[in-house]
Every structure is written in C-alpha cells, then in structure tokens.
Amino acid sequence: MTExxxxxxxxxxxxxxxxxxxxxxxxxxxxxxxxxxxxxxDGGQQFSKDFQALNPMKQVPALKIDGITIHxxxxxxxxxxxxxxxxxxxxxxxxxxxxxxxxSDLIAGGIQPLQNLSVLKQVEEEFQLTWAxxxxxxxxxxxxxxxxxxxxxxxxxxxxxxxxxxxxPQVANAERFKVDCTPYPTISSINKRLLVLEAFQxxxxxxxxxxxxxxxx
Amino acid sequence: MTExxxxxxxxxxxxxxxxxxxxxxxxxxxxxxxxxxxxxxDGGQQFSKDFQALNPMKQVPALKIDGITIHxxxxxxxxxxxxxxxxxxxxxxxxxxxxxxxxSDLIAGGIQPLQNLSVLKQVEEEFQLTWAxxxxxxxxxxxxxxxxxxxxxxxxxxxxxxxxxxxxPQVANAERFKVDCTPYPTISSINKRLLVLEAFQxxxxxxxxxxxxxxxx
Numbered sequence: 001m002t003e004x005x006x007x008x009x010x011x012x013x014x015x016x017x018x019x020x021x022x023x024x025x026x027x028x029x030x031x032x033x034x035x036x037x038x039x040x041x042d043g044g045q046q047f048s049k050d051f052q053a054l055n056p057m058k059q060v061p062a063l064k065i066d067g068i069t070i071h072x073x074x075x076x077x078x079x080x081x082x083x084x085x086x087x088x089x090x091x092x093x094x095x096x097x098x099x100x101x102x103x104s105d106l107i108a109g110g111i112q113p114l115q116n117l118s119v120l121k122q123v124e125e126e127f128q129l130t131w132a133x134x135x136x137x138x139x140x141x142x143x144x145x146x147x148x149x150x151x152x153x154x155x156x157x158x159x160x161x162x163x164x165x166x167x168x169p170q171v172a173n174a175e176r177f178k179v180d181c182t183p184y185p186t187i188s189s190i191n192k193r194l195l196v197l198e199a200f201q202x203x204x205x206x207x208x209x210x211x212x213x214x215x216x217x
Numbered sequence: 218m219t220e221x222x223x224x225x226x227x228x229x230x231x232x233x234x235x236x237x238x239x240x241x242x243x244x245x246x247x248x249x250x251x252x253x254x255x256x257x258x259d260g261g262q263q264f265s266k267d268f269q270a271l272n273p274m275k276q277v278p279a280l281k282i283d284g285i286t287i288h289x290x291x292x293x294x295x296x297x298x299x300x301x302x303x304x305x306x307x308x309x310x311x312x313x314x315x316x317x318x319x320x321s322d323l324i325a326g327g328i329q330p331l332q333n334l335s336v337l338k339q340v341e342e343e344f345q346l347t348w349a350x351x352x353x354x355x356x357x358x359x360x361x362x363x364x365x366x367x368x369x370x371x372x373x374x375x376x377x378x379x380x381x382x383x384x385x386p387q388v389a390n391a392e393r394f395k396v397d398c399t400p401y402p403t404i405s406s407i408n409k410r411l412l413v414l415e416a417f418q419x420x421x422x423x424x425x426x427x428x429x430x431x432x433x434x
Contacts (some may be wrong), residue, residue, distance in 0.1 A: 056359035057327060068312050072326065075318035082311045094299045095285050101292035109275060109289065109326035119331065122348070144271035157405070 005127045007032040007065035010054065012039050012116045013208035013215075016112060016169030017073040017185050019216035022203035024077045028084045032063075036210030039117060041074060043100050049182040058116075074108050089162045103143065103163035107170045132177045140174065141214060147186040154190055160197070168194050172205065224249040224282035227271065230425035230432075231255045233329060233386030234290040235278040239420035240382045245301045246434050253427030256334060276335075294379050306379045313374060320353045320360065320366045320380035324387045331337035332390060348395045350428075357391065357401050364403040371407055377414070385411050389422065 009025065009032050009161045035059050045051060046058040054064045055071040056102045062071040066083065070076045081089050102211055103174040113119065116136035120128045150156045155163035171191040174181060181188050194200050201207070206217040226242065226249050228235040233327045243248055263270060264274040272279040272288040279288040283300065287293045298306050307314045328332050330336065331352035337345045367373045374378035388408040391398060396404050411417050418424070423434040 056362040057323060057356075058359070059327075068311070068315065070315045070319055072319045072322035074326075075315055075322050078318050079311060079315040082314065092295060095283070097299065098285065098292055098296040100285045101295050102287055102289045105289035105292050105325070106274060108322070109291075109330055112275075113326055113330045114336065122351070134339070139274075144273070145273040 007063055008035055009033070010035050010037050010051070010060050010062040010064075011208070011210075012037050012060045013205045013211045015039065015060050017059070019169040019203060019205060020073045020108075021061045021076050021131060021170075022166070022208075023187065023199050024089060024162075026199035026203050027087060027089065027160065028080060030055045030080070030084060034209050036208075037120060038210065059139070060123045064088055074104055074162070074166075081162075087160075089160070089165070091157065091159065091161060099156045099162045100163045103146060103150070103155055104166045106143060106146070107163075107166040110142075110169060112173070115177065121162050128208055129177060131138050132173075133179050136170075136177060136179050137176045139170075140179070140181075140187060144186050147190065151190060153193060160194070160199075164190070164194050167191060168200055219335075224280055225252055226250070226278050227252050227254050227268070227279040228425070228427075229254055230428045232256065232277050232423045233390050234276070234325070235381045236386040236389075236420060236422060237290045237325075238278045238293050239425075240279060240385070240416050241297050241306060241379075243416035243420050244304060244306065244377065245297060247297070247301060251426050253425075273327060291321055291379070291383075293337060298379075300431045304377075306377070306382065307385060308374065308376065308378065313337065315378045316373045317378045320367070320372055321383045322361060323363070324380075324383040327359075328352055328387060329390070332394065332419075349390075350396050353391045353396050355395070356387075357397065357398075357404060361401045361403050362408065364402060369405055370410060372393060377411070377416075381407070381411050384408060385417055 005032065009021060011022065013172035017206050037051060046060065054056055054069055057071060061076065062069055062074055063076045070079055077089060090100055101169040120132060125133045147155060154160055155167055168191055171187065205211060206215055224247060226238060228239065228251050254268060264409065269275055271286055274288060278290055278293065279286055280293045287296055294306060312331055332349035337349060340348045364372060369375040371377050372384055385408055388404065422428060423432055
C-alpha cells in the first residue's frame with residue numbers, strides 16, 4: 001500500500017494476467033496506484049532484485065493490499081471478492097461458481113501459461129507463432145463448447161464474472177497471435193459485449209500509464 | 218453420479234491433477250467411483266468421443282457430482298469445499314486463503330501445465346527432460362521462497378490446505394523428471410510430512426484401480 005493507503009498494482013500494460021486484475025479493481029471501484037513492470041525493457045524488469053523480493057515467480061501482476069502482497073491473478077481476484085464483495089464476480093449458486101472457476105482455470109492454467117512470453121522464449125523463433133496459436137486454438141475449441149452450455153449475456157449467465165475477466169484478455173492475445181476467431185462465435189460475441197463495458201475499456205492495454213505512445217488509443 | 222448416487226471421478230493413476238482431487242475426496246470422506254482414463258493407451262483415451270463430450274479439454278480429472286460435471290482440478294476442489302466444508306481445505310482468514318490460492322495457482326498454473334504430457338509431446342524428444350526440469354526448477358525456486366514465509370507444519374500454517382494437495386503430486390513429478398530437490402528443504406520437508414497422512418497414501422498413484430501391476434506398492 002502507498003502511504004495514502006491505496007493498493008499498489010505491479011502491472012504491465014500488455015500482460016493479460018495484469019489486465020484481469022485491473023478489470024476486477026475497476027468493477028469493484030477500488031482506487032489503486034500502478035507501478036509498471038516492463039517485461040521487455042532492461043532485459044525484463046521482473047528480473048530485478050527488488051521485484052523478485054516481491055514476487056519470486058518474477059511475473060506480473062502482484063498486488064500490495066491490506067498489508068500483504070498477493071500474486072497469481074486468480075488468487076488476487078478471489079481475495080478481492082472475499083474482502084470487497086460488491087459487485088460480486090462469483091455467482092451465489094455453488095454450481096454456477098464451479099462453472100466460473102472451471103472457465104477461469106481453463107484460460108489461466110490451460111491456455112495463457114503456454115503462450116506467455118517466458119515460455120515462447122524457450123521455443124525456436126520460427127515456431128513461436130505456431131506454438132502460441134496451437135495453445136490458443138486447442139483451448140478455444142474446448143471453451144467454445146463449454147460456453148455453449150454456460151453462457152447467457154456473458155460467460156456464465158447474465159452477470160459479469162471472474163470468467164469474463166479471463167476471457168477478454170485471452171481473446172486479445174488470440175488476436176495478437178493472429179488466431180482466426182470465426183470458428184468461435186460464442187467466444188467472439190461474449191467478448192464483443194464485454195468490451196463495451198466501462199471497466200473493460202478503462203483497463204484496456206491501450207490505455208495504461210505504461211502504454212507506449214504509438215500503441216495508445 | 219452412478220445410479221447409487223456416488224460421484225464419479227475420471228482419473229489417471231499418474232496424473233498429478235487427478236491426484237489433487239483424489240486427496241480432497243479422501244480428506245472429506247466422500248465415497249466415489251473411479252473411471253480410469255488411460256492417457257497413453259489407444260493413443261490416449263481422453264481423445265475418445267465419449268470423453269470429449271464430458272470434458273472438451275480432453276484432460277483428467279473430471280468429476281460428475283450433484284448432477285453436474287466439473288473439470289479443472291482447483292475448480293473441483295473449490296466446489297467440494299463450498300458444498301462439503303468439513304474438514305476445510307481453505308483457512309478462515311482471507312489473507313491465509315490468499316496464500317493458499319497463490320501457492321495452488323503457482324503449481325497448477327505456473328508449473329504443471331508446462332511439464333504435462335500434451336506439452337512435452339510438442340517438444341523435440343531430446344529436449345523433453347530439460348524442458349520439464351526447467352519448468353519445475355523455476356517454479357520450485359519461487360515456491361521455496363514463498364513457503365519460507367507461509368509454512369508451518371504444512372504449506373500454509375499447521376492445517377492441510379488445497380496448497381498441500383497441489384504440492385505433493387508436483388514433488389512426485391519432480392522426482393519422476395529427476396529434479397534434484399536438495400535445494401528445496403522447505404518443500405521437501407513439508408512433502409515428507411504430508412506423505413505419511415492417510416489421505417495422501419490411499420490416493421497415491423501406486424495404489425489406484427488403474428495402476429499397472431509393475432508400479433503397484
């Protein structure tokens with residue numbers, strides 16, 4: 001926390017995991033300060049001694065709040081949900097909560113980790129795009145099918161949930177990696193409906209304190 | 218559910234994600250039936266039409282319970298926790314719950330997905346072992362440091378939590394991939410204390426209905 005008591009989010013404008021948390025903070029109306037961690041500059045600021053002391057996984061996001069530092073985006077969102085329950089990001093019904101967590105874990109554990117920067121660096125450069133596309137396509141094939149039975153206006157029913165916070169940044173990654181999303185009409189239409197919401201707009205990678213001028217919108 | 222009303226766990230004896238759920242079921246005293254899904258036989262039974270209808274991600278575990286099917290191990294465990302709260306696998310204090318989820322996500326999202334069978338298949342055979350070792354070592358370096366501030370007898374304090382359900386199967390994977398665990402005294406000693414508990418013993422990969430005779434113990 002800052003001296004003013006505001007939470008501090010260690011974030012990178014383009015990180016999809018950071019974006020998830022930014023949306024949660026925006027939806028819940030939590031005022032916070034951003035400390036940008038540039039994953040590329042200076043060989044990666046996440047590798048600095050100071051940041052490693054904060055998050056030994058050397059990853060963003062990390063959130064300093066209530067005297068503790070939490071990393072792992074879903075753990076952060078679950079903590080915000082338990083301590084700042086309004087508006088809720090998990091439905092009341094345990095079966096619907098299970099759907100939300102299943103979709104969130106599918107994206108946060110089954111797709112994103114396979115196409116993130118640190119993993120792609122381990123793949124030969126000429127295969128990186130295909131590698132990332134394969135991870136996303138394989139996950140989206142499953143996700144499209146699952147959403148067909150869980151979705152209403154959004155991923156699970158008609159309320160914005162943690163699953164939606166995972167969906168939008170992952171679709172943005174899919175677009176960056178030039179994945180054709182026409183085979184995923186459910187994913188695409190939910191994404192479209194979410195992108196017009198204010199909390200998704202103000203937290204968008206193109207509107208962050210650390211967004212380079214040429215990528216601003 | 219079976220006609221008798223028992224939950225059905227679709228599991229593979231060696232899958233670390235399946236093992237997590239088996240421990241949760243054992244700790245909570247939930248009687249269930251196992252349907253083995255052999256990830257290697259017949260080119261991988263997870264790719265069968267029947268199983269894909271159940272889990273489009275083509276992964277174990279999946280749990281049929283209370284009229285729904287849940288996949289993603291942590292989503293399953295969170296559902297069990299909400300519907301069968303005793304004994305609890307998440308502490309009452311939200312800050313400690315955050316630690317449990319952070320450690321669980323670090324393993325379930327930050328280590329395991331990078332060293333699982335389907336990913337290793339995409340890596341050239343001669344690099345597979347190094348790839349898996351790198352994922353585990355990089356995660357364990359972080360985890361060892363985190364546990365130094367969260368651990369008591371187990372990962373977070375002195376009660377068995379969801380984090381412990383992730384730790385033990387991941388250490389077993391580390392051993393399978395010949396990772397030297399001496400640089401991780403905290404991980405190793407917690408693992409040792411957990412392995413003697415009944416719920417970890419009866420659910421061990423060497424004691425499952427689908428464990429091949431030569432691997433039984």
